[in-house]
Structure formats: C-alpha cells, structure tokens
Amino acid sequence: MNVPLSIKWEGKRLIILDQQKLPHEIIYITLENMKEVHDAIITLKVRGAPAIGITAAYGLAIEAQSYQTNSMIDFLEYLKRDAAYLGESRPTAVNLVWALDRLLKAASPIDSVSDAKQILIEEAIIIHKEDEESCKSIGEFALSLLEDKTKVMTICNAGSIATAKYGTALAPFHLGKERGKEFEVFACETRPVFQGARLTAWELQQSGVDVTLITDSMAAHTIGAKGIEAIIVGADRIAKNGDTANKIGTLNLAILASVFGIPFYVAAPSSTFDLSINNGEEIPIEERKVEEIININGKAITPSNTKVFNPAFDVTPAKYITAIITEIGIIYPNYLENISTQIVDSIEKEKDYENK
Numbered sequence: 001m002n003v004p005l006s007i008k009w010e011g012k013r014l015i016i017l018d019q020q021k022l023p024h025e026i027i028y029i030t031l032e033n034m035k036e037v038h039d040a041i042i043t044l045k046v047r048g049a050p051a052i053g054i055t056a057a058y059g060l061a062i063e064a065q066s067y068q069t070n071s072m073i074d075f076l077e078y079l080k081r082d083a084a085y086l087g088e089s090r091p092t093a094v095n096l097v098w099a100l101d102r103l104l105k106a107a108s109p110i111d112s113v114s115d116a117k118q119i120l121i122e123e124a125i126i127i128h129k130e131d132e133e134s135c136k137s138i139g140e141f142a143l144s145l146l147e148d149k150t151k152v153m154t155i156c157n158a159g160s161i162a163t164a165k166y167g168t169a170l171a172p173f174h175l176g177k178e179r180g181k182e183f184e185v186f187a188c189e190t191r192p193v194f195q196g197a198r199l200t201a202w203e204l205q206q207s208g209v210d211v212t213l214i215t216d217s218m219a220a221h222t223i224g225a226k227g228i229e230a231i232i233v234g235a236d237r238i239a240k241n242g243d244t245a246n247k248i249g250t251l252n253l254a255i256l257a258s259v260f261g262i263p264f265y266v267a268a269p270s271s272t273f274d275l276s277i278n279n280g281e282e283i284p285i286e287e288r289k290v291e292e293i294i295n296i297n298g299k300a301i302t303p304s305n306t307k308v309f310n311p312a313f314d315v316t317p318a319k320y321i322t323a324i325i326t327e328i329g330i331i332y333p334n335y336l337e338n339i340s341t342q343i344v345d346s347i348e349k350e351k352d353y354e355n356k
C-alpha cells in the first residue's frame, strides 16, 4: 500500500499529515502540545474517527509530561481536566473519548508521577498499534464479503489516512489490490468539505485502485447506471442497537441501498461502538461553521445572509445495515443481541487476558 501514514510517533514527537493540504501537497506538521492537537482536530487537519482518537491520546500524553507536580492526586486532576478539553473538540466520533478514557484508566492505578507520565506515552502507542491491526483485520473480513470485480460505492474518507493504517471502509480495496483482487470504487465527493473528492480519490489512486468520483447528488442515478453492487462506509459512533452515525449523506446511501436491493455495509473497529447509548437518537451530531457551505476555496457561492444548516453527520437506522464489519468479526442483525454478545464478549476476554 502506497499511502503515506497520517500519524507518526517519532522519538517523542507527534507528527501528522495535514489533511487540509491534500491532495495537492503532502505536508507533515509537528504538534507540540495539547492546544495544537485540539486545533488540528477542530480544523480537520487530522480527521476520521480512529485517527482523531489516536492523535488526542498522544496529545494528552504529551501535555501530561509538562505537569509540575509530584502528587498523583493533582496529576490525575490535571489529566481529567485536559482529557475533557480534548474530548470536546469533536462531539460525534466516540473514538475520541474512548482513547482519552483509556489513558485516564492507564494512569489511575499508578503510584508515581514519573511512572504515570511514561505509562501514558506507552498507552497512546498501544492504541495507535492496535488500530493498525484492527483495520487490517476489518479489511480481511470485508474482503470475504466482496467478490472480485465488485462495483462498490463509498462516501467520505474511511481510509488509511483516517486511521493508523489501511482504513476501515477502504481497507478491503487496499488489501484486495495487494492480492490481485480488482474493485471498481465509486466515491461520493462528500459535500461540504469534500473528503471524498480530496482524500478518497487521492488515497485510492495511491494504491492503484480503480476509483471514479461522483457528486453526492449522482448516487441514485449511478447505482442504476453503473450497476453498483454494494455500498460500504465507515462510522463515527455505533449505538447498542446498531444505529450508526457517519458522515452526512451516509443515510441517503443507506436508503438507496435498501430501495435498489444491494447490501449496505458499515466497517468500524470496536472502539467506535458506544454501548452506553441505546439508539441513534442519543448520538450528538456535530454542527459545523456555515462557511463550509457558503464558501468554496474561500469564495462565497451564495447570496449574503443565506440561512445555513450544516450538520456534519447523520444517523443510519440499524434496519438499513446489512452487516457491521469489525476487527472481531462480522456482526449481522439482530444487532441489539449480536453487538452485545460479540463486542462485549471480546472486551471481557481482553480484560481477562490483561489481568492474567
């Protein structure tokens, strides 16, 4: 796979690929502290649920190195405060608070501040490594569902640059390419900020995957005209019952898949499941700045004073989802029961293993 990594931990430095500069420039920037990490997440220099979680984890670990205290009580107090600050940078992707919580849990039982500082860095590195393994595994499971030469539609960028490596929804295309499986991918441009046009088109081209760009409004026509056989998307938060938040426009595709009678797959690691919420109504939907809609390349495209609604995500009801592809395996309906057994079981097994 020829796609540059989006997050690198080099020595003690956090380096990210500035996704706002893609596809024309491949520029890496160093994030020195928590405020720079917070800014990079809000401004979408780093984006995609797993990548946000990994970056925030490093951001918290870096910030903790500067705490001037020998008291673990104070240390944990500062850590919670800073985790809350990073955690509010983007509200929908649950991987963000999931990663920050893992760091809090890792530091809590430690007795000395210097050990806790070290543990935080180590935990961030583990989260980063685990995501790469999870994505590879998601890719393998997804490949088992997609025959050679399948025509697949996707939206946003749930690719390598949105994760540690490989991606979720795009993982089968990268892995498939390495194994001689050819897919024809149709990428929706993903208004308003064009993750499909700027990022997915570029990322799949890097891997030599056959990718065709369409505007979001062309999806229905294209499914019929080009004979799309499946849709695969990523996720930002999956509720206990399988309702799934992902990039705005995903719900349109799910409804289209149902009308056209083609499978609609969600690909996501277990860190994207929020088992504390019962259904999609409880998922907070981020609303972003109006400028994302009224401007293109910094130039206004609307009459002045145009009223704008800019939700960044929508929620696809579980009934439209054919299967959820995770690193643990493929989850099929009935989701309420199957998510609990498959995801909870694997989390419990992991805990048992860690405690041994």
Ligand SMILES: CSC[C@@H](O)[C@@H](O)C(=O)COP(=O)(O)O
Pocket (backbone or CB within 6 Å): 047, 048, 049, 050, 093, 155, 156, 157, 158, 159, 162, 163, 167, 168, 169, 195, 233, 234, 235, 236, 246, 247, 248, 312
């Ligand atoms: C593997 S990334 C999964 C999702 O985070 C992705 O599909 C998505 O919706 C990203 O939205 P973004 O606003 O670009 O962060």
